Amino acid sequence: MPATVSDVIAALDAAYPRELAEDWDAVGLVCGDPAEPVERVLVCVDPVEATVAEAVELGAQLIVAHHPLLLRGVHGVPADTAKGRLVHRLIRSGIALFCAHTNADAARPGVSDALAEALGLTVSRPLAPHANGETGIGRIGELAEPEPFAAFVRRVAGALPATRPGVYGAGAEDRPIRTVAVSGGAGDGYLGAATEAGVDAYVTADLRHHPAGEHLERVGEAPALVGVTHWASEWPWCAQAAAVVRAVGGVDAHVSTRCTDPWNIRGQEEAQ
Incomplete structure (x- = not known):
């Protein structure tokens, strides 16, 4: 049949x-x-x-x-x-x-797991977990070895399909990146969660000017940001x-x- x-x-x-x-x-x-x-x-x-x-x-x-x-x-x-x-x-x-x-988005594996895999991350947990701790929005993962932020931005650009806006980063070029949060789709609502998780960088789409700017101005070191288009993420x-x-x-x-x-x-x- x-x-x-x-x-x-x-x-x-x-x-x-x-x-x-x-x-x-x-x-x-x-x-x-x-x-x-x-x-x-x-x-x-x-x-x-x-x-x-x-x-x-x-x-x-x-x-x-x-x-x-x-x-x-x-x-x-x-x-x-x-x-x-x-x-x-x-x-x-x-x-x-x-x-x-x-x-x-919330399933495991789901959208953010696929994004993390494309970037070469080993996923440990959701960024914004549901009650069970397994499913939820976004993922936190780790690179096999740390690399400078500028190289990490290039990694993201090489891993995702090309778009006219491209990939953009906000952070010190030489900052070591090892732990990374990702959220496929519009994710600036999880900037606080990424900061609380203590990751080195956060990759997401549709980053808006004011939330991103306020995030980067926080007291203490906030995660560097990598912005991509919604479709590419x-x-x-x-x-x-x-x-x-x-x-x-x-x-x-x-x-x-x-x-x-x-x-x-x-x-x-x-x-x-």
Whole structure:
């Protein structure tokens, strides 16, 4: 018997239990028939025009995305709206859409484990643990050997897919880095947790000016900061989720190669 959408969902739910999702989140099957057979799956960060087109070209019957398509409540999905247009294209193309968001963030292994692995870190614990101490947001890990902060920033840049904004660091170039906190996605809400953990550096996305500046001005040595784009920080998870899908058997899982980071022009380079 061929694998079905329901079979793949069962595997994903086991890896990323829905009870780990935040109350405000929208995870699970967005559209599609659980009983339909699946031979090919596309795993991506964002369910957008580019990745839906990629799934159509691939001949996929299912998209597994990290970010929800319909995070806020809607009263309709007319085809003359951006998200409605995607829903209609998915249904017309026979492609189901499944989203694993904050449940994939908190699961172990999850999004931040994939990010830590990409950076060469050995993970010890969550940055913001749940009551069980095993699951939670972010991860704390350690490099095999300490290295100067400037070299560590280059390590991050080399480990993640290239984006136009790139990777940026805030800290003394020669500061030794050994212990590192990471949080895939927007993580400046965990600056305090990273400081309390006593790590040498914190890697996350969507760092805002005031929280980052206030963090660096703290009395005592705060962790150096490495900023990356939201998409790049979560993209390593796609390979992890694809492995979960392949374990179902008879299903070919592909990791999306299309950059869905919204920033595509770098002004400094244009001015040179």
